[in-house]
Amino acid sequence: MEPPEPNERTSPDREKRRRLFEQEVIRLMDRLYGTALRLTRNPDDAEDVVAEAVERAWTRLDDLRGWEHFEGWLFRVLNNTFISMWRRRRSRQDRETEFDDPDSAASPDERDFSLYRKLHQPFLLWWGTPQDQFLDRLVLDDLQRALDSLPDPFRVVVVLVEVQGYTYDEVAGLLEIPVGTVRSRLSRARALLQKRLWEYGNRPAAARDPRNGGSSTDGERP
Amino acid sequence: MSSDSLTCEEVIRQLFAYLDRELDTQVSAEIDRHLETCRECFSRAEFERRLRQKVRETAREEPPERLQRRIRAMLDRY
Numbered sequence: 001m002e003p004p005e006p007n008e009r010t011s012p013d014r015e016k017r018r019r020l021f022e023q024e025v026i027r028l029m030d031r032l033y034g035t036a037l038r039l040t041r042n043p044d045d046a047e048d049v050v051a052e053a054v055e056r057a058w059t060r061l062d063d064l065r066g067w068e069h070f071e072g073w074l075f076r077v078l079n080n081t082f083i084s085m086w087r088r089r090r091s092r093q094d095r096e097t098e099f100d101d102p103d104s105a106a107s108p109d110e111r112d113f114s115l116y117r118k119l120h121q122p123f124l125l126w127w128g129t130p131q132d133q134f135l136d137r138l139v140l141d142d143l144q145r146a147l148d149s150l151p152d153p154f155r156v157v158v159v160l161v162e163v164q165g166y167t168y169d170e171v172a173g174l175l176e177i178p179v180g181t182v183r184s185r186l187s188r189a190r191a192l193l194q195k196r197l198w199e200y201g202n203r204p205a206a207a208r209d210p211r212n213g214g215s216s217t218d219g220e221r222p
Numbered sequence: 223m224s225s226d227s228l229t230c231e232e233v234i235r236q237l238f239a240y241l242d243r244e245l246d247t248q249v250s251a252e253i254d255r256h257l258e259t260c261r262e263c264f265s266r267a268e269f270e271r272r273l274r275q276k277v278r279e280t281a282r283e284e285p286p287e288r289l290q291r292r293i294r295a296m297l298d299r300y
């Protein structure tokens with residue numbers, strides 16, 4: 001509550017804080033940007049989310065309890081920055097994009113889809129272990145595309161749980177939704193994700209759709 | 223004694239919650255035990271684990287030059 005010391009800007013303490021902050025932000029940059037990109041699926045938005053999060057983090061650095069918590073704290077700021085941006089946008093659109101009752105919209109095939117089970121269908125001729133071969137062949141581009149194809153509420157829970165390792169309770173708190181909703185979205189999201197991967201995996205590489213730009217294989221378009 | 227052995231179906235049904243570490247320690251330990259002896263469920267669990275690892279890898283990407291400059295300019299201001 002005390003006003004800052006007049007010489008605060010130049011104090012060694014402040015300089016040390018600044019240097020640590022900078023060092024950590026730079027170290028985490030690839031993951032901050034990558035996470036923002038998966039959350040927003042749009043490079044411009046991802047840049048804004050990262051920049052805004054870094055700015056917020058700097059102005060709220062007093063909230064940080066110890067530098068050993070910086071990483072988790074910064075990602076929390078990043079997620080919150082994304083979530084407020086997402087809410088702002090959504091409140092302008094109609095709210096039809098809510099997926100709070102995912103089960104109602106899903107066919108049983110979509111709800112229970114399991115890649116592993118598909119890979120073990122008896123008529124598929126693999127040698128060795130099909131699941132390992134599938135994973136060995138799975139390219140990151142396909143996985144990104146499959147993730148990006150998920151509706152926002154599904155994709156967000158996957159990124160929070162699978163990428164960032166939050167608990168269901170934490171996700172419920174972040175998104176302000178019931179924990180049961182987290183559970184059902186997550187399960188629907190995983191089934192959908194696996195279904196997309198199965199579809200991509202069964203298409204010859206040449207036929208893959210290069211439409212959603214950004215991938216490095218776009219060069220061969222006529 | 224016999225109630226603590228799970229069927230494969232029960233294991234698969236709770237597999238994601240298990241991988242997410244959302245189960246209480248007792249159930250989780252039961253699944254651990256099942257996976258040690260059941261090859262089929264173990265291989266399924268490994269598959270889901272590896273897939274998740276790949277999902278994690280998608281969230282790491284070098285930021286474009288423009289963002290790096292933008293962050294650098296912010297940091298210099300602090």
Ligand SMILES: [Zn+2]
Nearest residue numbers: 230260262263
């Ligand atoms: Zn089993």
